[in-house]
Amino acid sequence: MATLPDGALMQRAATGLATAVADLLGGVYGRRIVLLVGPGDNGGDALYAGGVLARRGASVEAWLLADTWHDDALAALRRAGGRTSAPRPLRAGAVDVVVDGVFGIGARPGLPPRVAEAVIPISSSIPFVAVDVPSGVGVDTGEGGGMHLRADLTVTFGTHKIAHLADPAAQACGVVELVDIGLDLPPAPVESLGEADVAGLLPRPRPDDHKYTRGVVGVRAGSATYPGAGLLAVAGANTGLAGMVRYVGSAAETVKQHHPEVVGPGRVQAWVVGPGTADDAEQHLAEAVADDVPLVVDADALGHVTAPLPQAVLTPHAGELAAMLGVERKAVEAAPLRHATDAAARFGCVVLLKGNHTGIAGERVRITTAGTPWLATAGAGDVLSGLIGALLAAGLAPFDAASVGSWLHGAAGTLASDGGPITATDLARAIPRVVQQIAVRHWGL
Numbered sequence: 473m474a475t476l477p478d479g480a481l482m483q484r485a486a487t488g489l490a491t492a493v494a495d496l497l498g499g500v501y502g503r504r505i506v507l508l509v510g511p512g513d514n515g516g517d518a519l520y521a522g523g524v525l526a527r528r529g530a531s532v533e534a535w536l537l538a539d540t541w542h543d544d545a546l547a548a549l550r551r552a553g554g555r556t557s558a559p560r561p562l563r564a565g566a567v568d569v570v571v572d573g574v575f576g577i578g579a580r581p582g583l584p585p586r587v588a589e590a591v592i593p594i595s596s597s598i599p600f601v602a603v604d605v606p607s608g609v610g611v612d613t614g615e616g617g618g619m620h621l622r623a624d625l626t627v628t629f630g631t632h633k634i635a636h637l638a639d640p641a642a643q644a645c646g647v648v649e650l651v652d653i654g655l656d657l658p659p660a661p662v663e664s665l666g667e668a669d670v671a672g673l674l675p676r677p678r679p680d681d682h683k684y685t686r687g688v689v690g691v692r693a694g695s696a697t698y699p700g701a702g703l704l705a706v707a708g709a710n711t712g713l714a715g716m717v718r719y720v721g722s723a724a725e726t727v728k729q730h731h732p733e734v735v736g737p738g739r740v741q742a743w744v745v746g747p748g749t750a751d752d753a754e755q756h757l758a759e760a761v762a763d764d765v766p767l768v769v770d771a772d773a774l775g776h777v778t779a780p781l782p783q784a785v786l787t788p789h790a791g792e793l794a795a796m797l798g799v800e801r802k803a804v805e806a807a808p809l810r811h812a813t814d815a816a817a818r819f820g821c822v823v824l825l826k827g828n829h830t831g832i833a834g835e836r837v838r839i840t841t842a843g844t845p846w847l848a849t850a851g852a853g854d855v856l857s858g859l860i861g862a863l864l865a866a867g868l869a870p871f872d873a874a875s876v877g878s879w880l881h882g883a884a885g886t887l888a889s890d891g892g893p894i895t896a897t898d899l900a901r902a903i904p905r906v907v908q909q910i911a912v913r914h915w916g917l
């Protein structure tokens with residue numbers, strides 16, 4: 473901000489916001505727009521954008537929800553023909569869009585009663601556009617805090633904030649649109665991989681490779697009671713990303729019938745331990761750890777992790793992580809990033825916490841946004857552990873294996889789903905297609 477004329481960034485932000493609102497409305501002239509305006513620059517963005525839209529023929533009213541507001545921005549709105557008015561109940565169809573400019577990155581979580589009273593009587597069928605973040609969420613934690621607003625579209629500036637990536641706040645954002653305002657940004661403490669990042673990290677077979685140089689992954693999963701978990705972990709491992717898959721466990725016959733490529737015990741470069749192992753989980757974990765290679769620890773084996781495991785990727789869902797940390801599941805769901813980071817410190821390894829947006833805590837934090845809620849289906853987690861194991865065997869460091877595996881898993885779920893329901897088997901089958909698309913788009917093959 474110091475290098476630019478006063479207000480330049482805010483003008484860029486407000487122009488981007490006005491464009492996004494116009495796109496959402498499919499036009500501006502005659503549209504009815506309500507601005508929820510707080511005391512800071514977030515309210516200033518909303519007011520300036522309202523001015524741009526009013527000049528183009530929209531009917532814009534601002535509800536001033538704090539005792540102070542951005543004076544210059546309100547003056548600009550008034551000059552453009554906008555007005556202020558008192559909050560009132562809005563039934564469906566009463567206005568075309570509500571713009572939430574109450575609080576932005578300067579906010580503490582939660583909403584003051586005056587704001588809550590104004591927004592509760594607004595029909596939930598009126599679209600909400602959040603300026604920067606839905607007001608009231610924990611901007612730098614992604615935690616829900618107390619009360620917060622929800623948006624159909626969030627227009628943010630310069631860079632994504634943690635609240636756009638980390639649940640539960642991310643679920644309140646709707647679609648997130650990033651407006652470039654020309655900021656020169658430092659490295660981020662939280663990252664989200666995109667397809668090009670994954671293309672750069674994925675192991676590629678070289679001309680002189682053979683199956684052993686590409687890495688061998690061993691799967692210890694499934695049992696007489698749960699053979700399916702073994703099959704699905706193998707399906708995730710056996711998608712061609714490692715050179716070979718070994719299986720160790722009591723579902724060996726079933727695994728061989730479905731996956732003729734898979735071989736029995738021997739040397740491996742990485743282990744996957746846990747899905748469906750039931751009473752054998754502790755022994756499988758001890759044997760895998762004794763091999764001193766990187767490993768994925770999932771499902772039944774997670775309860776047997778007591779000491780730090782420096783080469784491991786732990787892949788709990790919220791319930792499993794809660795049990796490991798001795799807290800309530802609700803506490804993990806309210807603050808997933810914090811609990812994943814705590815667990816990574818406690819167990820001295822990478823912790824991948826599964827969910828809508830999966831968080832990977834290790835040397836840094838990465839969040840996966842590539843998935844779809846259709847992935848909430850039995851066995852999808854077993855496929856993930858196998859897939860991450862294959863990437864470990866292929867030579868990726870645990871933090872990269874976990875985050876690249878999670879991205880491929882989400883992208884495969886989204887591709888297989890195409891908007892409809894999927895099974896874990898469909899998901900595993902789609903993984904090679906995702907890798908093929910990456911190869912075509914980014915590797916020039």
Ligand SMILES: NC(=O)C1=CN([C@@H]2O[C@H](COP(=O)(O)OP(=O)(O)OC[C@H]3O[C@@H](n4cnc5c(N)ncnc54)[C@H](OP(=O)(O)O)[C@@H]3O)[C@@H](O)[C@H]2O)[C@@H](O)CC1
Pocket residue numbers: 473481482483485510511512513514515517574575576577578579580581582583584603604605629653
């Ligand atoms: N920085 C940039 O590069 C750019 C920033 N831009 C824009 O500026 C926005 C940030 O603006 P900002 O810093 O003025 O803070 P903002 O979020 O409007 O609110 C702070 C005010 O709210 C109050 N308050 C907070 N929480 C509260 C609560 N729970 N309950 C009650 N009150 C609460 C707080 O009070 P205080 O804490 O001082 O008591 C203070 O008065 C940013 O999100 C983006 O939209 C763009 O223009 C482009 C460039």
Ligand SMILES: Nc1ncnc2c1ncn2[C@@H]1O[C@H](COP(=O)(O)OP(=O)(O)O)[C@@H](O)[C@H]1O
Pocket residue numbers: 789826827828829830843844845846847848849850851852853854855856881
């Ligand atoms: N609502 C959701 N949106 C997106 N992905 C989800 C959602 N719920 C679950 N998933 C993903 O589906 C997988 C489920 O794994 P898990 O809970 O271990 O199931 P299982 O034990 O049946 O395999 C995880 O990768 C998780 O991230």
Ligand SMILES: [K+]
Pocket residue numbers: 514572573574575576602603604605606607
């Ligand atoms: K806001």
